[in-house]
Amino acid sequence: MTVVAPADRRLMEGSEAMAEAAIAAGCRFFAGYPMTPFTELLEHLAKKLPEADGVCINAESELEAVGMAWGALATGARAATGSTGQGLSLMQESFSEITLAELPLVVFNMARGQQDYFQATRGGGHGDYRHLVLAPLDIAEAVELTQLAFHLADKWRNPVLVYGDYLLAHTHEAVSVERIEFPPLPSKAWAVDGSGGGTGESRLVTPLGLAKHGHEAPGIERHLRGITAKHADMEREEQRAETAFCDDAETVVVAFGTPAKFVRYVVSQLRAEGEKVGFVRPISLWPYPFEAVAQATDGATTVAVFELCAGQMIDDVRLAVLGRAPIVAIGGISTDGSGFGVGPLLDAEIIRDRVLAAHRGGADAELPPLPVNDRG
């Protein structure tokens, strides 16, 4: 990845940085429905996309938003939609079928915490489908991963989900959104623009495994198997993770997304104090970097999982560790009074105590009680 166009550095919230990154990546269509904490991403794109000769539609429902993106994608444009987890729940049928239609949709989940991990990685829709999922640590990484998302979506002709959250959306930082140059991709010969009509070579964008009369249709079974084969390739090639201090770690902490920045900080502090703790951060949530996590936890006697939910990514950690070490959940549900935002658990001191408890107690660790949101 080469940085092509250095831009001015200015103070902006994560939502704005991601909007700019999407436009830098060539996104020219967005549709969305306001919902906290996604709303600002829609607002920024509503303002900026027309300035970039793009279209942003305030859709009348989430379901229509993803439909509009579908139509834009079918014409060969780079298009995206987004919401928070609840809104993405509404879009699931379309997500499944857009995957089967092999359209390069980019989806933004500005989530309320980390409890949408299953929705993102297992998929809430029907059928054998997979989305690439990228979880940025902070705004700078979000700017990179947003652009990467559009590239990977086109590379694989498959949807890519960017897992953000309230903290990412609303934190302000000094950011320069620099356009990244990616390797070239084949042109979209499959895209529908009307010009095929009456030629005998008109195009069909469909999830159903059909083809135009006179062309061999794969049929639904062969079509589905082909997509599954593609997903196997994606699984091999698109795993991404960050590891630190794992070589001699006794306890390895696993975390993703914005909370992982807190965990990484805590681990590096504890290391400085002589504690043998390590850190692994999946950057791709699907494909989950099983090998990287397995390797990082290979010598550990305890694996701790920090996530802001009842425990979802922990399932994948269990699969990576395969019983070699006990796994201790040190995260939990923590949110603010509204339920949208950041809870008291996202606190370096509190996380440090919980990491230490796991490090010292192992499988029998007694964790401090979870902090309580003072607004209940």
Add this chain to the structure above:
Amino acid sequence: MTAIKSRGTITIDTDTCKGCELCITACPPRVLSMTSEVNQLGYRYPQLHPGCTGCAACLMVCPDFCFEVFRFDEPVLTDIAGAAEEPS
């Protein structure tokens, strides 16, 4: 001997017909009847009698695109007791 005047005629793709009979009732001069034979799909299909006007109503109501419709340069007479004669 009387003869009936046909201003037009049709071709019928009997192999594609699904025997729905919509053409029979749609034909304004009522010159179509259903055969008693069946085609390769197992359906009976229409046949044409003298008096066609070339209005194409049959074609417009056929769900299976079985018809082509023609208008004669000069109306053709069919002796209703025998074969077609030369145009008069």
Add this chain to the structure above:
Amino acid sequence: MPREHVGAEGPVGPVLDTSTAPDHAKKVADLKPDLLLTQEHNLCPGCGEPLALRVYLEALQELGVTQRSIMVAGIGCYTAFTSTVDVDLVQALHGRAPSVATGAKRMQPDSVVFTLQGDGDMVNEGLQEVLHTAARGENVTCILLNNGVFGETGGHMTATSVLGQRTKNTLDGRDAEYHGYPILIGDLIARLQGAAYVARGSVHNAGAVARTKKMFRRAFESQLRGDGFSFVEVLTMCPTGWFIPTGDGPDYMHETLGEVHVMGELKVGGVVKTTEELHDENVARQREVEGALERGGLDR
């Protein structure tokens, strides 16, 4: 002595050869529209949907917009046409074609974008999609094939099924108290400011098919002018879903669905008519025709 054949008698005379094109004649109507790759399909005998398909493909061709048309298909029996129409096409989900059409049109504003949907698709699953697209004045044309049932799944009640209509899940006929009332989608759309042309056609006979073709032309012309949202509903026969013989389809449709979803133009040139007004107009026109017949006119 040669005579004209009088229709009331039924067919007389010998069976004529219809296997090859005749000499000394001019073809006046083709087997199938150019935009249809094959005449073959697996839709039922007596299905009205291909009748609508023919005339809107012909309308597109006549308007010369073949090479900039994008079709968005919903899910129903008509999904079979996605393989056989020679038009660039995007398959949408059940009810979701209008939003897909919106996205496509915004990215390809010079193309003629139209949807093909059934009543179960558009008026049940996708009611909000078509209303929002119309309200937005999106420059697309939505086409509704209305047979008052979910044909593909076997003939169940939809939001357009009429009172008394027997369907697979209203075997004793649709009952207002239990099943509620049908939605006259054309009326809802016509009242939206973003809707420019709204019409309801039917394919119960050749005359109706011809009238419906004109509606398609006007709808596409409206889109080409950029007037806003255009909409054509077409009543189509589904003898399988209605559990009736194929030959009875047109009359059954005209007398049941057609009495409620009345044929005519609901909105054109800014003028909105209600279905009730169309009904009264049709009754008046019918009386005129009958009167003329009684007086000895229309004897051809």
